[in-house]
Amino acid sequence: MFNDDEISLIESKAIQKLKFYREERNLSQFELSLQSGVSQNMITYIETGKRAPTLRTIIKLCNALEISPAKLFEVDNIEKEKTKTLIIEAIKKYM
16 A cells, blocks of 8 residues: 555656656647647646646546556556665665
C-alpha cells in the first residue's frame, strides 16, 4: 500500500505524464480541450496542480490523447525507490 507522500507523488507524476503526452502530440491546451470536451481552463488548472481531475475527466483526456488511463498511473519507479530505501536502511543497521 502507499502512504500519503507516495500518493502525492503518484498524483504529481500522473499530471506530468498527462502534460507530456499532450505536448508529445503537439497539442495546445485549447486543442486538447476541443478534442476532449474538457474546458481549457480545467486543463490549465490540472496541469498546474490547482485542481484534481475527476475520473471522468481523466478518461476524456486520455481518450483524446489516445492513451490508456493506466499509462498515467504506472508506479514501477515508486516501488523501486521504496525497495531501494528499505535496502539502504537495512544496510545502515549493520554499519
